[in-house]
Amino acid sequence: MSCIGILGGMGPAATVDFLGKLVALTPARCDQEHLPVVVSHLPQVPDRSRAILGQGPDPLPALLRGIALLNAAGAGLIAIPCNSSHHWYEAMAAASGAPILHIARTCVQALPAGGSACVLATRGALASGFYQRALAERQITADVPDPEAEQPWVDDCIRAVKAGDMAASGRALDEVLRRARQRGAATVIMGCTEIPLAMLYAHADGLALVDSSLELARACVQHGLAQGWNRGAAGSATPLPRAA
C-alpha cells in the first residue's frame, strides 16, 4: 500500500499545521477513508536559510536521509512543508524513487497569471530564487521585501514562530504587511510554512494571502485520492501532479 510521505520538522509547528491541513482537506466519514501518511519529522536538519547564504552547514545529507526513510516506508509521493529546503529540490528528486512535489511551483499554480505578488520567505529562499523563477513562468512579477528595511521583520517573524512566541510573530508580520500595502501590493505569498501560523496573529486586511503549505496539502490530497491510497491501492509509477 502506498502513502503520502512528509519530510517535516522544518519547523515542527509548521509540520503539525501541514498535517492538519492534509487531514482537514480529505473528505472522509471515518478513519479508514483518510489517506495513509508517513512523516519523517527531523528538526535537527541544519538551518536551510543559513546554508544557502553560506553561513552554516549543508543540510542536504540530512534531507537525503529523510527522503530515503520515506521511500523505504512506501511513500508514493513526497511533500516537504519547508520552502527553503527546496533549494536542494533537484538533488532530493534525483535521489528519490517517489516523486516530490515542489512547494513553490505548486503554490504559484494557485495564482492567476500576470500581475505581481509579494513573496514572504526566508532570506535563503529569496537568495535561491526558486519563487522568482516559478512566478516568472506565469508572468507574475516577484515583489520581494527590501533586504534591509523589511526582510528583518520577516526573519523575526519566522524565528518567533519556531520559538513558539506567536504574539511576537504576528507583530513582526504586521510591520511587513503595512509596508507591502504602502507599496501597493495586493497579493502576498506566504512562502515560508511558519508564516501562515504567524498570520493568525497579524493584521492582513486588504491583502489576498496565498498559503504555500495549504496549496501543497491540497495537491497531496488530490493526488492521494486520485490514486486510491485511502482504498489500499499500491502506488508504484504514479504520474506526478501537474504543478510539480
Place this chain on the structure above:
Amino acid sequence: MSCIGILGGMGPAATVDFLGKLVALTPARCDQEHLPVVVSHLPQVPDRSRAILGQGPDPLPALLRGIALLNAAGAGLIAIPCNSSHHWYEAMAAASGAPILHIARTCVQALPAGGSACVLATRGALASGFYQRALAERQITADVPDPEAEQPWVDDCIRAVKAGDMAASGRALDEVLRRARQRGAATVIMGCTEIPLAMLYAHADGLALVDSSLELARACVQHGLAQGWNRGAAGSATPLPRAA
C-alpha cells in the same frame, strides 16, 4: 540518532492533535532544539472498538506493520495516540524493540490516588477493561457510562470527530457530561483521543478533565529530552518511563 515513534492515524485528527501537543510541550527556541519524530499515520487499520466487540476484522496485523515501520525508522520510544488499540498492547510490546508507552497507564498516573473517575472511551476500550485495571491499581473507582442510556452519546461524539463534524461532536458530549455531573462525577478521563477535540465544542464546567493524549505527549517529551534525542543522542536500550 533515536527518535519518538508515533503509531497514528487512529484517528487522523487525533494524531494531528497529539503531534501538536508534543511540539508545544517541547521547550525549544529553534527547530534544532525540538525532538525528532517518525509518524506512521495509518487510518486504514481496521476499527479497534468493533474488533474488540467481535464485530469486525482483527487490526493486530496492521498495528504490527506500523510498529515494525517505526522500529525500522529508528524509534527509541513508541506512543500510540489511540486508546482502543491498547487492547493489543502486550502483542505490540512483545514485537517491538523500542518500548511502547501505555496510554491508559500513563494517563492514570496523572490522577491522585483514590476517589473515582468517569471514563469516556470507546465501547471496545471499556469492554477490554484496561482503564478499569489501571484505575484499580491506584485505588480509583472507574465510573463507566451506562451502555444503553449514555454510551451511545460517546459513540456519536467519537464518530462525529472522525467525520470532521465538530459541532455535532460537542453536542453529543454535552449530554454525557450533563449526566456525569448528575451522578456526582468530579473527574472525567478523556480516554479516547477524539474526545479532547470534541471537548473544545462542549460544556464541561464543574468537571476536572484528564486528557489521555496530553499525558501521553508529556511522557514522550520528558523521555525524549531526558535521553537527549534533540541533541542527536542515540537511544538504544533506554529504560522505559515510570508509568509504562
